[in-house]
Amino acid sequence: xxxxxxxxxxxxxxxxxxxxxxxxxxxxxxxxxxxxxxxxxxxxxxxxxxxxxxxxxxxxxxxxxxxxxxxxxxxxxxxxxxxxxxxxxxxxxxxxxxxxxxxxxxxxxxxxxxxxxxxxxxxxxxxxxxx
Numbered sequence: 001x002x003x004x005x006x007x008x009x010x011x012x013x014x015x016x017x018x019x020x021x022x023x024x025x026x027x028x029x030x031x032x033x034x035x036x037x038x039x040x041x042x043x044x045x046x047x048x049x050x051x052x053x054x055x056x057x058x059x060x061x062x063x064x065x066x067x068x069x070x071x072x073x074x075x076x077x078x079x080x081x082x083x084x085x086x087x088x089x090x091x092x093x094x095x096x097x098x099x100x101x102x103x104x105x106x107x108x109x110x111x112x113x114x115x116x117x118x119x120x121x122x123x124x125x126x127x128x129x130x131x
Contacts, residue, residue: 008119011115012112015108019104019108022104023101023104026097026100026101027097030093030094030096030097034093037086037089037090037093038086038090040086041082041083041085041086044082045083048075048078048079049075049079052068052071052072052075055068056068056072
């Protein structure tokens with residue numbers, strides 16, 4: 001009896017460790033992708049803002065400031081649009097990761113249910129044979 005318990009415990013522990021490793025890999029891949037999206041967006045925004053400030057630093061008269069004002073507004077608008085798009089992409093990636101975690105959990109529950117049902121069926125069959 002003890003050997004059977006130890007064997008089942010060892011099997012369940014191995015399954016849990018494998019599932020935890022898959023979940024960890026999934027989380028790391030998701031974090032890496034999300035970080036990449038945010039980093040690209042930050043880089044594009046910094047480049048656009050730096051270019052605008054470079055032009056702004058070269059301005060020497062009031063009329064030039066007036067012509068740069070719409071460009072500055074456009075840079076701010078573009079930066080905001082990139083941030084919103086990146087946020088939406090990150091949200092979508094987070095949803096996909098959540099779905100993958102849910103599928104992983106579902107698979108583990110189904111495997112555990114199948115093991116329990118097989119054990120119950122075996123025990124029932126053994127009990128009937130003993131009568």
